[in-house]
Amino acid sequence: MKYNISNNGYYGDFGGAYIPEMLYPNVEELRQNYLKIMAEPSFKEEFNQLLKDYVGRPSPLYFARRLSKKYNTKIYLKREDLNHTGAHKVNNTIGQILMAQRLGKTRIIAETGAGQHGVATATVCALMGMECIVYMGEIDIARQAPNVARMKMLGAKVVPALSGSRTLKDATNEAIRDWINNPINTHYIIGSVVGPHPYPDMVARFQAVVSEEIQWQLKEKEGKTTPDYVVACVGGGSNAAGAFYHYLENTNVKLIAVEAAGKGIHSGESAATSVLGREGIIHGSKTLLMQTKDGQITEPYSISAGLDYPGVGPMHAHLYKTGRAEFISITDDEAMTAGLELSQLEGIIPAIETSHAFAIFDHKKFKADDVVVINLSGRGDKDLQNYIDYFKL
Amino acid sequence: MNRINQKLKEDKKLLSIYFSAGYPNLNDTVSIIENLEKNGVDMIEIGLPFSDPLADGPTIQASSTEALKNGMTTEVLFNQLKDIRKTVTIPLIIMGYFNPMLQYGVEAFCEKCQQTGIDGLIIPDLPVDVYNERYKATFEKYGLINVFLITPQTSIERINFIDSISNGFIYMVSSASVTGSSSGFGDEQTNYFKRIKNMKLKNPQIVGFGINSNETFNQATLSAKGAIIGSAFIKHLSKKGVNTIHEFVSGILR
Numbered sequence A: 001m002k003y004n005i006s007n008n009g010y011y012g013d014f015g016g017a018y019i020p021e022m023l024y025p026n027v028e029e030l031r032q033n034y035l036k037i038m039a040e041p042s043f044k045e046e047f048n049q050l051l052k053d054y055v056g057r058p059s060p061l062y063f064a065r066r067l068s069k070k071y072n073t074k075i076y077l078k079r080e081d082l083n084h085t086g087a088h089k090v091n092n093t094i095g096q097i098l099m100a101q102r103l104g105k106t107r108i109i110a111e112t113g114a115g116q117h118g119v120a121t122a123t124v125c126a127l128m129g130m131e132c133i134v135y136m137g138e139i140d141i142a143r144q145a146p147n148v149a150r151m152k153m154l155g156a157k158v159v160p161a162l163s164g165s166r167t168l169k170d171a172t173n174e175a176i177r178d179w180i181n182n183p184i185n186t187h188y189i190i191g192s193v194v195g196p197h198p199y200p201d202m203v204a205r206f207q208a209v210v211s212e213e214i215q216w217q218l219k220e221k222e223g224k225t226t227p228d229y230v231v232a233c234v235g236g237g238s239n240a241a242g243a244f245y246h247y248l249e250n251t252n253v254k255l256i257a258v259e260a261a262g263k264g265i266h267s268g269e270s271a272a273t274s275v276l277g278r279e280g281i282i283h284g285s286k287t288l289l290m291q292t293k294d295g296q297i298t299e300p301y302s303i304s305a306g307l308d309y310p311g312v313g314p315m316h317a318h319l320y321k322t323g324r325a326e327f328i329s330i331t332d333d334e335a336m337t338a339g340l341e342l343s344q345l346e347g348i349i350p351a352i353e354t355s356h357a358f359a360i361f362d363h364k365k366f367k368a369d370d371v372v373v374i375n376l377s378g379r380g381d382k383d384l385q386n387y388i389d390y391f392k393l
Numbered sequence B: 001m002n003r004i005n006q007k008l009k010e011d012k013k014l015l016s017i018y019f020s021a022g023y024p025n026l027n028d029t030v031s032i033i034e035n036l037e038k039n040g041v042d043m044i045e046i047g048l049p050f051s052d053p054l055a056d057g058p059t060i061q062a063s064s065t066e067a068l069k070n071g072m073t074t075e076v077l078f079n080q081l082k083d084i085r086k087t088v089t090i091p092l093i094i095m096g097y098f099n100p101m102l103q104y105g106v107e108a109f110c111e112k113c114q115q116t117g118i119d120g121l122i123i124p125d126l127p128v129d130v131y132n133e134r135y136k137a138t139f140e141k142y143g144l145i146n147v148f149l150i151t152p153q154t155s156i157e158r159i160n161f162i163d164s165i166s167n168g169f170i171y172m173v174s175s176a177s178v179t180g181s182s183s184g185f186g187d188e189q190t191n192y193f194k195r196i197k198n199m200k201l202k203n204p205q206i207v208g209f210g211i212n213s214n215e216t217f218n219q220a221t222l223s224a225k226g227a228i229i230g231s232a233f234i235k236h237l238s239k240k241g242v243n244t245i246h247e248f249v250s251g252i253l254r
């Protein structure tokens, strides 16, 4: 396999587990068990049952008639926004909570940016009756207030990350420190395809249900399992990894990863890692990240908390370096405009993260008979205040 | 012989001190090192600050952040240290995270360490296996001793493996925690120290994390060859400044 993970935990040059010894027993336990556990019939059965009855899968693949007309191509939307809790994140947290149970863990920690992963984690912890602690940057707590309230209502403890840029990167640091301090009873549910091996692969496998469904849904609608393009926004890269997964090795399917350019790629306030990043190590993984010449990780910026991360997962670093995926950066303004457009053309208010994926039409032209699947990773309820402020609604 | 190995042969319990280079002030590095040696410290870990120190608690996080704000970089640190061997003879170790070294170039970094008179490195997020496969030859080419961590959770097989590829000492993390926790040592730690001692490893062990007083230093060195103090020293620097280092050291070695 050229684009998926190797046996030793690398995507090409990227990945691995660059972790302090204190984390080694936990990460090693997971590495040795995750594939075995995921292959157990009882695990599969419980996972699929919960995805169906609790999350509401399969999520529809919806032909966006008016949007297609406007851009003169065939656009399908993979409706992850219709999942319980409102985003793709829950696919992963369902998988990981079942994993944690089988590993005998009783305490769950997570990091969150937009709060979607925090909510999805708090939700599955409530479902399974497990203790839940969510680390969230102080800045993100302020800009994603509805999700903070949801987590609390679900019984989770939300701990503000006060160090560094006080956003997703720092929340991740705090979660890792918690895990170091609680090595025995705790499982860390990472929210994206980032972190030390096996996390990127495990999360990608749980999210792979997205492209698994796209295949048969497209077969029903278009008579073929493969689109011409799959488009997804990339923060850490989990919704993109899920939407790309079953197409990784099929180069007839073009992959487009959409990053947040913030106020402009070279404005100094951006999160466009593929353009601004260099190879290095962040959160235990060798990947592309934004950093100073001296190797200090820099503070990213995006209007969307979920894309406000200075790295991308190692799979995406590899897809970028090999040219397998095309990377497009979208500014705050372009994303907000695209979010409004989707709302008014299709009656779907997307998360601001997701809006970035809908802003590619000024950057990328498609043919009239191209089949373009956009992963609609989440709904915009959590972002309403930001939309209100931006558009003075 | 490497200064670390020489020091380890001395018939005494070793006190090693960690500080973040560039803190409290950018140019305190050399005077802190000289003062520590003058006051009887056996070995020094010079912290190369990093923006995202995953294994560190609030004290070292804050001193690293402050040091970076003060303008500390890898280049600046090597410049500050360029004449250090004219005045200082005890072993000097650079402790830092892997990314800044990777960006400097691992070989260039090692070469610069050798030129500067650095004796060893502690890189918490450079895993043993990656070091062994990719970097061991380079470190050895420049005469550097790489020091690995073990924790109460590290398996016996892994400790034996770490011992087999180490050629200085083993950094024994006192408990499952980030740096700077200070709840004192209980039976659990004492048993762990003893258990490791009884393994009769080829490398001596030096205990770190959670040592902050004469009492904890003595407890740790009952079984181990020495102990490392970081957060407690940095707290002292924050409160009392660089000119009172003797107070701190004599409080520990009392």
Ligand SMILES: Cc1ncc(COP(=O)(O)O)c(C=O)c1O
Pocket: A087, A088, A113, A114, A115, A116, A117, A191, A192, A193, A233, A234, A235, A236, A237, A238, A239, A240, A305, A306, A307, A351, A353, A354, A377, A378, A379
């Ligand atoms: C709706 C939505 N889409 C995308 C993302 C970005 O994460 P990832 O790149 O892992 O899919 C987030 C993160 O919070 C999100 O909430």
